[in-house]
Amino acid sequence: MFDDGEFLFELRMCAWAERNWPPGTTRAGEQAVLVGRQVGTRRRRWDTVLAVGDREALKRRADFGERELDSDLLRVVRNAPAEWAWYRDVLPQWAPWRYVREHVTRAAERGLVDRRKNSGRVELRRRQAYPDWCDRLIAIENKPDLDASAADALADQLHRDVALGLADEVWVATKQTGEAIEPALLTERPPEAGVLAFAPQSMAAEVLWHPQTLPVDKPGTRIEERPSGDAGDLSAARFSYVDPETKRHRRRVLAERVYGRGFRSFVDSMRPDCRWFQLREEDRQLLPYCASKERLIEARECTGSCPVFEPEPPTWRTKGWPIEGGPGTLQQRLLADRRTRGRPRDGEKESRTDEN
Numbered sequence: 541m542f543d544d545g546e547f548l549f550e551l552r553m554c555a556w557a558e559r560n561w562p563p564g565t566t567r568a569g570e571q572a573v574l575v576g577r578q579v580g581t582r583r584r585r586w587d588t589v590l591a592v593g594d595r596e597a598l599k600r601r602a603d604f605g606e607r608e609l610d611s612d613l614l615r616v617v618r619n620a621p622a623e624w625a626w627y628r629d630v631l632p633q634w635a636p637w638r639y640v641r642e643h644v645t646r647a648a649e650r651g652l653v654d655r656r657k658n659s660g661r662v663e664l665r666r667r668q669a670y671p672d673w674c675d676r677l678i679a680i681e682n683k684p685d686l687d688a689s690a691a692d693a694l695a696d697q698l699h700r701d702v703a704l705g706l707a708d709e710v711w712v713a714t715k716q717t718g719e720a721i722e723p724a725l726l727t728e729r730p731p732e733a734g735v736l737a738f739a740p741q742s743m744a745a746e747v748l749w750h751p752q753t754l755p756v757d758k759p760g761t762r763i764e765e766r767p768s769g770d771a772g773d774l775s776a777a778r779f780s781y782v783d784p785e786t787k788r789h790r791r792r793v794l795a796e797r798v799y800g801r802g803f804r805s806f807v808d809s810m811r812p813d814c815r816w817f818q819l820r821e822e823d824r825q826l827l828p829y830c831a832s833k834e835r836l837i838e839a840r841e842c843t844g845s846c847p848v849f850e851p852e853p854p855t856w857r858t859k860g861w862p863i864e865g866g867p868g869t870l871q872q873r874l875l876a877d878r879r880t881r882g883r884p885r886d887g888e889k890e891s892r893t894d895e896n
């Protein structure tokens with residue numbers, strides 16, 4: 541059922557991690573584990589990112605709504621004062637002031653802070669303190685089939701991840717082969733990176749190599765360019781430093797992305813509006829299934845250019861549409877419901893700005 545396709549492997553890994561992290565210990569379930577898929581920064585995106593945090597802090601995070609807070613909103617809510625103040629007196633200037641003011645307005649429109657105008661000046665105050673709810677970030681690269689060329693490319697990425705130290709742990713997850721020595725252990729990679737052998741069918745995992753905790757509070761090294769290692773390559777390595785405060789901010793942004801996106805929005809990149817598209821339940825997990833191909837499907841094959849694609853009949857859409865929509869809409873709603881299940885729920889608050 542699960543071949544070497546990365547997409548289905550990744551979905552299974554995400555579901556497994558949500559239930560079983562940290563692996564190989566009895567501590568699973570002690571902390572809240574939120575799982576994001578294809579989450580990252582402008583420069584780097586990881587297959588799976590786990591945001592591990594305290595349950596009480598996560599409940600306080602829910603007061604800020606279900607949607608993620610982006611980098612600008614985080615700066616506003618984290619620096620908003622308890623009492624009314626002119627925004628320029630209390631916020632750091634990370635952009636021209638007129639843009640900062642727009643972010644204050646945006647935050648107020650989402651009900652994250654209070655905003656008013658006083659003698660022509662925009663003032664803000666916080667509604668509640670933003671909790672640092674994420675204690676640890678875990679970055680996982682999924683490589684079910686770790687052949688030599690995949691291993692080379694992966695080693696380069698892992699070296700960069702370890703040098704930067706944005707995540708507390710870096711892992712590679714590969715498909716369990718059952719061989720005496722798993723091939724993943726024989727590949728070149730930094731020793732700080734952990735290795736997990738995972739069986740997507742049985743949802744069993746084995747730690748082959750434990751990772752080292754990376755120094756996330758220390759300056760990180762961003763490798764801009766590395767010599768290829770070829771004998772004729774005489775180029776020099778180029779790198780830059782990333783200060784701890786920038787890393788802390790980036791980590792909060794990443795945690796928020798995990799919080800807002802989760803891993804069940806995969807339908808967005810597929811064609812749930814195709815008449816053959818279905819969701820099949822496997823071990824309490826909904827997975828994409830094609831009734832025409834009669835098997836689980838990868839995201840890359842379920843696109844508008846699929847030769848078997850057929851739009852769902854208009855009559856499906858009119859059943860309760862637009863309130864309930866056709867099967868495609870129903871499936872998206874089903875996944876959205878499950879996405880919110882692992883975290884406290886709180887609807888977006890109404891905006892109540894005091895502008896006059």
Ligand code: SF4
Binds near residue numbers: 818
């Ligand atoms: S027929 Fe093609 S587009 Fe339709 S569900 Fe199957 S794989 Fe997706």
